[in-house]
Amino acid sequence: MLAACEKETEAASGRIGPSGLPVPRYVALKFDEVNARAGPGEDHKVLWVYRAKGLPVQVVAETRDWRRICDPQGGLAWVKGRVTDGRRTVMRVEPEPLAMRAQPKLEAKTDAYLSGEAIAGLDRCEDGWCRIKAGGRKGWIPENAVWGTDPKTQCR
DSSP states (O other): OHHHHHHHHHHHHTOBOTTSSBSSEEEEEOSSOEEEESSSSTTSOEEEEEOOTTOEEEEEEEOSSEEEEEOTTSOEEEEEGGGEESSOEEEOOSSSOEEEESSSSTTSOEEEEEOTTOEEEEEEEETTEEEEEETTEEEEEEGGGSBSOOOSOOOO
8 A cells, every 4th residue: 555655746846767766866876887878879978887797886867778877986877777677775985984884773783794885685674774784784774875875866
C-alpha cells in the first residue's frame, strides 16, 4: 500500500520519467567500462569512459533509452539506460577511511572501515544512518559521510 501511495505522490509531482521511475533517482553503473556521451545517442561525442563498476550515479534526466547522470565528482553526461542497475550503492568520496559501526550510533563498536574513495552496497538508510556492505562486512555509517543518499539533484 505504501509503494502505491509513493507512486501517486511521485506522479503528482510530475517527476516520473519515460522509464516510469522517479527523476532524480540513484542507480549504479552495471559494467567496468561505460561511455559517457555529450547527448542521448550514439552519434554524440564520447566525453569520457567510466571505469568503475558499481559507481553510484544520479539520474537527473532521461529519455526512453538514455539517462543523463551526475557522478560523485559532479560530472554530467548521457549513458545508455541498459548500462545502469537499480541496485543502490554509495561512495566515500573523501580519502580518509570511515568507521562502520555495529549499530546506528556514534558510540557503537566499530566493526570495520570503509576505505576512502571506496564504493559500498547500500542496504537502507534511517534516521541519518545508512547500513552498507563492503568487502564482505556490514555496518552503519552516517548518511552524510557518503555520496549517493541525498535526494536533492546533485548536478544541474
